[in-house]
Amino acid sequence: MKKSWWKILGLVMVAISIIAGFLGPVPALFLLHETIRNVYFHVPMWSTMFVLYLISVIYSVRYLSKGRIQDDLMAVEAVNTGIVFCIIGLLTGMQWANITWGDFWPNDPKTNGSAIATLMYLAYVVLRNALEEEQKRAKISAVYNIFAFPIMIVLMYIMPKMTDSLHPGSGGNGTFGDLDMDNQMRPVFYTATIGWILLGFWICSLRYRVRLLENKRNIIE
């Protein structure tokens, strides 16, 4: 119980954000209307993905400096979980885009950037499959992971700011927080973000522990 308080906290926060997200008051805005509730679900996916990729790159650096195989397992599971959140983020975003911008895939730098970043992390998974030897796989994929991380940041957070984008906070648009969210929405949004990050980290740590057990069994045999 002592160690699992953050898991319970994460679940409760996600539950609160779902209930409050669907039932709570939202401002009636032009074009957005009720779809503004998607901000409780779409944005936390990306925050969670970013946190997971950050964890992955930290563990890759640790692997390169210390050479412990556990660090590599954590790095790969963080990426695996991050990709799932990224895909959910793309799907919720596509749905939202279809309603507000009139197209499932509008030609938007942020949308394209996140799709390309997903391709990059899928390439990381393929690279791991291409390598047989365990140590070599861990080392080379750690190198690629660290190489890819700054490019992911450029793609998703810097390029959209430089060009015209439909997303808020880019290309001279105001951020979502300034323009559209009122003070009743803010607490729900932060609850959702923190809740999903905790949940994502929980899934990642479960997968890591399964990996670790499999790894241990393979070594004994």
Place this chain on the structure above:
Amino acid sequence: MNTLQQVKTLVYKDIVLEWRSKYAINGILLYVVSTVFVCYQAFQSVDTLVWNALFWIIMLFASVNAISRSFVQESQNRQLYYYTLISPHAVILSKIIYNTLIMVLLSVIAYLAYSVTFNNPVGDPVLYATAVLLGSMSFASVFTMVSGISAKAGNNSTLMAILSFPVIIPLLIVLISLSQNALAGAPRVDSTNDIVVLLAINVITVTISLLLFPYLWRD
């Protein structure tokens, strides 16, 4: 020997080796020229937007082909020999410099062949040349590190492509916008932002390559 001298010697060695066989350079030059001809036969005439996009796509595929070879010729034994003599930083720096030279040559040839077959609509040739030079530098710096990674992973060309294409896309977007400015003959002040971004990304890639290559190299 300090690192600078080591880099110089290694670049010289690569150039001499290439000059003796002339296999890679001739192969890749023919590849570029034939690709340009294939495109010319397929498109006949194009508007400026397609002209620009097509040029960069040709450059992209030619450079992947040219640079993916950069670590193949270094056999396991020769790597071991280097390992006893020189620092890994010298190895990766010399490869980046050598690949930049190859890419500059390649892009000049490609540009000439391209301008002769399709007519040349460039409004500001100096700026376009800058874009091409920066482009070859960026391709070289990104692809050298990726080819090092894919060489360690058994060197299949599919891996090289899937690892490098997502990584090069941000650079390609900036390059296309820069060269589009040059094509339109827009005032040069508009393009300074793009040039700064390109240089910044190059500096970042080279720094990361220098930091990471020692780990990649040790087996």
